[in-house]
Amino acid sequence: MTITQLKYVLAVAEYQNFTVASEHCFVTQPTLSMQIQKLEDQLETKIFNRNKKPIQLTEIGEKIVEQAKIIVDESNRINDIVDQQKGFIGGDFKLGIIPTIMPTLLPIFLKSFIKKYPKINLKIEELTTEEIIKKLSDGHIDVAIAATPLENESIKERVLYYEPFVGFIPSEHRLSNIKELDVENLNIDDILLLEDGHCFKENVINLCSTLGSKNQNFQLQSGSFDTLIKLSKEGLGMTLLPYLQTLDLNDNDKKYLKEFKKPAPAREVSLIYHKSHLKIHLIDALKDSIDGLIRGVIAFNNVKIISPLQKKGA
Amino acid sequence: MTITQLKYVLAVAEYQNFTVASEHCFVTQPTLSMQIQKLEDQLETKIFNRNKKPIQLTEIGEKIVEQAKIIVDESNRINDIVDQQKGFIGGDFKLGIIPTIMPTLLPIFLKSFIKKYPKINLKIEELTTEEIIKKLSDGHIDVAIAATPLENESIKERVLYYEPFVGFIPSEHRLSNIKELDVENLNIDDILLLEDGHCFKENVINLCSTLGSKNQNFQLQSGSFDTLIKLSKEGLGMTLLPYLQTLDLNDNDKKYLKEFKKPAPAREVSLIYHKSHLKIHLIDALKDSIDGLIRGVIAFNNVKIISPLQKKGA
């Protein structure tokens, strides 16, 4: 039994197709087929049921894949251990970031990070929280930045900062004259929200205690705060922005911003990674980098954390 | 990197000698040398410091060995998983037993066990508790039977039975006329003990609350209860036997036996195995086998457990 064979098994289990799996393993399909057959021979059991389309794991196969994941993970970690022991900070490092954090946070730390760690080959992907959780557990990304807490057992979280919500309230809006926003004033029905899939939308919904059923005479599907701001200025309602987003506004738009009364509602933004601690030293480096820079931009104190999780039931 | 290479590394780390390690891996020394060099090349680090005699692990090597153990263990477990899933109970199964349990317990279950599980290739070794702990953690044995609790984090215990102590008191002894033994009556100075290394000796010492300093005018080094019994009958003192041992005595000797007042002091006898749960289904089978038979021989109730651990300090 070799680690290579186990990797092949994992690839087939993942892509449910020998040919596709072989491409991802950078070998030809016969090579992969043969190796899997050899492993099956040696274990004297079938791992895959090739009769079903798409291909399926046998009952024993399920268990073998589970165990193979452990072995492959643990063997990947050997390189990490050597690197860490040598004090070497480098190698491939795949980072996922949710869309509502990506454009504002990335400019703050990216340049400094790649300069400080030139040997890290950083690959950044914009992903939803849901995609992140999946890709973290199958090892397609090493770490991610998302709104927390996620309450997921297999994922570790390390808080980077708390980002307050800021109101964007057009001039004719009923709240435009008050001095400070209060959660009590909010009405979910006149707040413009991002499209489904963004956890920031869930944050806002959780913030508004009234579970009012979004009773608007229009449906909005936008993935960008820019659109929300434009629509808001057209008089279609107020909206809420994450603090970092407000720093990019032009001076005119900034006039419409209204802060919350302390403690301001905020989302928790964290580095999250798989509990197996793969590449933990790179994660440490990333956290240090962001920590050092974010302090100059955002205050940490006197906030009230709003969960990004979808409320169940209701 | 292959699992074979990791096994070679573990062997060299264990035997601190390439030649000896190679024999245990059933390859020649050059083969093993080359594979380890290849691994070192690939990891770009030295695992062993070949300058020192005997050979030593480098700092990074220590970590690599630790991780390699995990990987090799987890990969060994794949076969177990397949076997278990198939319901196959068989394969090599190495069992260690401490000397004071071996001769009395083995005859009770061995015949029935090997008959019930003909495909298990059982290898039994007589070992001290200390040796057992070492061999469990390096995988030289799969399971063992010893007096517990051991309070060792990496070892799991599953109690088989509680074996009461029974006094063997010769006719001229000061206690020969009392009806039931009481711990209070014991005096460590007139109890004949096994030689050092037997945890039964520690059991007895822990039983005698008086920490009197074995103030005898002779030193005894015997590993067998037979010797103790003979010496006892010569008038050199009483002794204590584990219950199962008393069943083998001839009718004449049985007259000298004296039970303890309930709750009788007893030693806890358990199956112990490494927490990694390798071969757990074989361990289950063994436990079932012993459980079923021991109930007919020994009572479980109304005993007071005496620890086999050496008391620290004085």
Added chain:
DNA sequence: ATAAAGATATTGAAACTATCGATAACAGTT
């Protein structure tokens, strides 16, 4: 110093294995 002993490293030939490209076999669809 030098020899001897005990260890690991190197070498070259032989055995073995993984890989590839080509192609066969098979199942499901049209």
Added chain:
DNA sequence: AACTGTTATCGATAGTTTCAATATCTTTAT
């Protein structure tokens, strides 16, 4: 029946592992 998408099989080849013999190195004794 032909087509498509898939996995299995085959033969050649390149690469790897292994072994036996031997070189080299280190330590210890003389």
